[in-house]
Amino acid sequence: MDFVGAYAPAHxxxxxxxxxxxxxVAFLSIFFSFLIGIIxxxxxxxxxxxxxxxxxxxxxxIRNLPLLxxxxxxxxxxxxxxxxxxxxxxxxxxxxxxxxxxxxEIVRSGLNSIEKGQIEAARSSGLTYTQTLWxxxxxxxxxxxxxxxxxxxxxxxKDTSLAVVxxxxxxxxxxxxxxxxxxxxxxxxxxxxxxxxxxxNYSLSLVSRRxxxxxx
Amino acid sequence: MLDYSILIEHWDMYMQGFANTLKASVLALIGSFxxxxxxxxxxxxxxxxxNWIGAAYVEFIRNIPLILIVFVFFVGLPAIGIRxxxxxxxxxxxxxxxxxxxxxxxxxxxxxVPKGQMEAARSSGLTYLQAMWxVILPQAVKIVIPPMGNQFINLxxxxxxxxxxxxxxxxxxxxxxxxxxxxxxxxxxxxxxFYLLLTIPLSLGVGAxxxxxxxxx
Numbered sequence: 547m548d549f550v551g552a553y554a555p556a557h558x559x560x561x562x563x564x565x566x567x568x569x570x571v572a573f574l575s576i577f578f579s580f581l582i583g584i585i586x587x588x589x590x591x592x593x594x595x596x597x598x599x600x601x602x603x604x605x606x607x608i609r610n611l612p613l614l615x616x617x618x619x620x621x622x623x624x625x626x627x628x629x630x631x632x633x634x635x636x637x638x639x640x641x642x643x644x645x646x647x648x649x650x651e652i653v654r655s656g657l658n659s660i661e662k663g664q665i666e667a668a669r670s671s672g673l674t675y676t677q678t679l680w681x682x683x684x685x686x687x688x689x690x691x692x693x694x695x696x697x698x699x700x701x702x703x704k705d706t707s708l709a710v711v712x713x714x715x716x717x718x719x720x721x722x723x724x725x726x727x728x729x730x731x732x733x734x735x736x737x738x739x740x741x742x743x744x745x746x747n748y749s750l751s752l753v754s755r756r757x758x759x760x761x762x
Numbered sequence: 763m764l765d766y767s768i769l770i771e772h773w774d775m776y777m778q779g780f781a782n783t784l785k786a787s788v789l790a791l792i793g794s795f796x797x798x799x800x801x802x803x804x805x806x807x808x809x810x811x812x813n814w815i816g817a818a819y820v821e822f823i824r825n826i827p828l829i830l831i832v833f834v835f836f837v838g839l840p841a842i843g844i845r846x847x848x849x850x851x852x853x854x855x856x857x858x859x860x861x862x863x864x865x866x867x868x869x870x871x872x873x874x875v876p877k878g879q880m881e882a883a884r885s886s887g888l889t890y891l892q893a894m895w896x897v898i899l900p901q902a903v904k905i906v907i908p909p910m911g912n913q914f915i916n917l918x919x920x921x922x923x924x925x926x927x928x929x930x931x932x933x934x935x936x937x938x939x940x941x942x943x944x945x946x947x948x949x950x951x952x953x954x955x956f957y958l959l960l961t962i963p964l965s966l967g968v969g970a971x972x973x974x975x976x977x978x979x
Binding site: 547606607609610611612613614615618619622623624625626627700704705707708710711718722725729730732733736739740743744747748751 | 821822824825826827828829830833834837838841842915919920921922923925926933936937940945946947950953954957958961962965
């Protein structure tokens with residue numbers, strides 16, 4: 547094991563560059579997944595004939611598939627039907643597909659946790675269904691959803707590492723490139739990479755725990 | 763229209779991958795249940811250093827990616843002379859990773875058993891370990907069955923990382939078939955169907971169990 551050689555400044559800089567891509571992919575993915583997740587969650591909650599059951603089947607299918615398979619699909623299979631995406635966008639598309647299904651379930655159970663009496667009260671005081679949803683149900687449900695959403699973001703940040711299979715230049719990919727130079731770098735590099743993921747994810751989980759205490 | 767001839771001609775490969783995916787998931791479930799139970803007991807045992815070990819394991823492993831752990835077994839340990847074949851390395855990685863989540867599930871289960879049970883068992887002369895084994899754990903098991911089912915579903919999905927290290931699972935054979943046939947789309951649709959064949963019944967089963975447990979409370 548060669549800790550000194552492994553932690554050469556050039557290597558550290560290279561790992562940080564990879565981590566920036568990891569964070570960039572994670573933030574863009576969570577942003578779009580959150581928007582799509584809310585829309586799907588609300589549509590399923592509203593029990594619209596035909597649309598809600600179709601969404602239910604879609605969400606359940608995606609949730610029961612490995613993310614790795616979806617990444618393979620967006621990068622290797624979509625070009626076969628004429629949709630050619632760059633690695634960066636293929637990874638984001640796969641993460642958004644997978645995570646919006648996950649988030650829609652969080653949104654749906656958050657909405658379901660709001661007491662029915664509130665909806666009845668809002669409706670009988672003259673609000674329309676959409677107004678009730680927007681002004682009464684969603685604001686309360688969103689607050690309850692914060693801890694599970696942070697948890698989902700932690701999984702997403704870890705899951706970006708799966709994009710190593712399409713050689714997206716994120717943290718794991720850069721670690722593997724450094725490891726390829728010298729077998730004595732492997733353990734020190736893995737250790738450092740693990741610490742990098744851990745620091746970010748553990749801080750997020752502490753934030754989430756604090757929020758949980760605040761709201762309960 | 764999907765090209766079903768791919769499925770028929772490569773049926774043996776799909777089956778081999780399917781069997782290995784199931785095998786890796788079941789082995790990792792057994793292993794991670796054992797490690798997870800130990801870590802959960804460590805976290806709540808009345809001995810400080812054990813609490814720290816349990817907490818450190820759970821918090822560290824939960825916050826790093828699975829693929830990194832698999833790489834440690836597949837590339838990291840061989841660098842210091844400990845070698846595994848790819849299937850074993852993948853299954854060990856899955857076990858170590860899933861154990862952290864299962865530890866949390868079991869801990870929640872144990873904490874859900876009323877405190878009086880432990881006190882009663884201890885005051886009737888059982889040691890801490892005896893009370894844990896004969897009184898607390900059997901009651902905790904009932905509570906943890908649905909979340910354990912969810913962990914098994916995650917295991918089946920996560921076992922796909924074996925494909926990254928040529929671990930002979932469904933993903934690996936999917937990769938192999940697509941490089942033989944030069945077809946990707948259809949090949950992976952069939953791979954997806956095989957995963958769903960495992961995960962959808964499991965999801966439905968877990969859902970039914972959760973509803974039953976919610977009713978009985």
